[in-house]
Amino acid sequence: MLEQGIICPGTSPFSAPVLLVKKADSGVPPGRLNSAVDALSRCDADTADAPRELHALSRPSFCLLNDIRDATAADPEATRLLQQLLDASLGAPWTTNDGFLLHGKRIFVPAQHDLRHQVIALAHAADHEGIQKTLMRLREVFYIPGDRGLVQDFVRACVTCQSNKTPTL
Template sequence: MAQVIQTPQQQQYLCKLLGYNYTIVYKAGKDNQAADALSRIDASTLVPSSFHLAVSNPIFNISSDIQWENTTNPELIALHEQLRQGIAAPEFTTLNGLLFHKNRLFPSSDSPLRNIVLHECHSTPQAGHPGILRTIKKLSGSFYWLKMWMMFINLFATA
């Protein structure tokens, strides 16, 4: 084998394939019609109604709860006021009455919504228990709060 194994995933597949005698042969696009079939579909024959969309990021249906929290929680009200006065940290912004930290929703430190979104990103059948790193990565794309890692570990890793 002349290729260098660089990733843990390559290492895993190498262990599985070592017991087999095989040769990997490159086929050019026109010769490899099975793998190349989808890239050769004539786009002019496709009807827009035949398209199907798949969403790979979670869509949270808690916007009304987040809006309510931004208008009733003293911690968030104080941050909104600091933004109006121009004395808040530059990472904070507001949009449509919601508080954001570097373009990610910022729930309060005692918000029950944090447990809800952690559960949605980790424990639902759609999430599939992806593990600590994937859950935190998915969650931190939309939300921010201090010690997100510790909260995740306290809720799931010790259970």
């Protein structure tokens, strides 16, 4: 499907391909005749006889991951860790794979440019659910030393979170 152009690269490493399939005959009454409609059963009256298609709604992106890979090769801290790993003075849970420095199964994000800020923003902007859930989402994929303090600062500076925050007595 990627080769056919149905699924193309997007902007978020947290997103997955989301596909919407409309079946030719779902057995569901169209439009107003359906009292329990959902997103997949809706069908416009003028396209009721048209063939159904597969539509890509969102797409995965690997630009950020490529930026992290490039920064890992250029960052002094990452190159020091890679050298220690090659010298066998840095053991588990550190490994390397495909240009990434891994801490366990998580990708190390070097302090190059604003990559750490981008990764935290990506993990937080999904739902603006606060410090703990942002940390949980971030730690599923990425490793950033001192991430708790960075996430706390980011969430406290988030305009959306602060405007939706309920006042305490």
